[in-house]
Amino acid sequence: MSTPTTSNDAPRSSRWLMALPLVVFAALAAIFWFRLGDGDPSRLPSALIGHPAPQTRLPPLEGLANGGAPVPGLDPSVFKGKVSLVNVWASWCVPCHDEAPLLTELGHDKRLQVVGINYKDSAENARRFLGRYGNPFGVVGVDANGRASIEWGVYGVPETFIVGREGTILYKLVGPVTPDNINTTLRAEIDKALKAGS
Structure with a gap:
């Protein structure tokens, strides 16, 4: 008898791929923030x-x-x-x-x-x-x-x-x-x- 799969069994790589856009956005935001300095x-x-x-x-x-x-x-x-x-x-x-x-x-x-x-x-x-x-x-x-x-x-x-x-x-x-x-x-x-x- 097989057991049902849960979301906890999802591969870690697919969770990482789902978070990738957020990580890229945060990195770009940090670059723009530091490049513009005082925000002027x-x-x-x-x-x-x-x-x-x-x-x-x-x-x-x-x-x-x-x-x-x-x-x-x-x-x-x-x-x-x-x-x-x-x-x-x-x-x-x-x-x-x-x-x-x-x-x-x-x-x-x-x-x-x-x-x-x-x-x-x-x-x-x-x-x-x-x-x-x-x-x-x-x-x-x-x-x-x-x-x-x-x-x-x-x-x-x-x-x-x-x-x-x-x-x-x-x-x-x-x-x-x-x-x-x-x-x-x-x-x-x-x-x-x-x-x-x-």
Whole structure:
């Protein structure tokens, strides 16, 4: 007469295989935790630093004007010969509202041009956002489907890039411009870009 098998009789190797995905996940989580250090998202690396800005053309934000003239969309040629601050933003992005007055302040610096990439937004909401805070952008390209932002290596809005006179990405800030990082980091990176090649 045979005895029924129980779950305790299952081979140890099959139990190990069932636990393997959990072990792999824990190992990957530990690697990411230690690689990112203090968890500061603005310290995430960018593979695009030192490379040309993406050559993506984006249409203008419909109905956006400055001084009666329509604000142009993004043409990659705008990066040649000028230091540019490129900000990826959206009206639905809460941190974008916090950083908007600081970007408007940076927009007064005539040594550089401020370029906006409006990410997955409606034209009406984007115009309302700029009407509320002021428009720091001399150029606004609409990235309706998010493809251009992928080419820029965007993790999520807001993100800000500094592009040098040769059209090369020199710096990337992940997350919002804040009163702290605008003075401790961003202005220093802008000054460094302005001095390079001058």
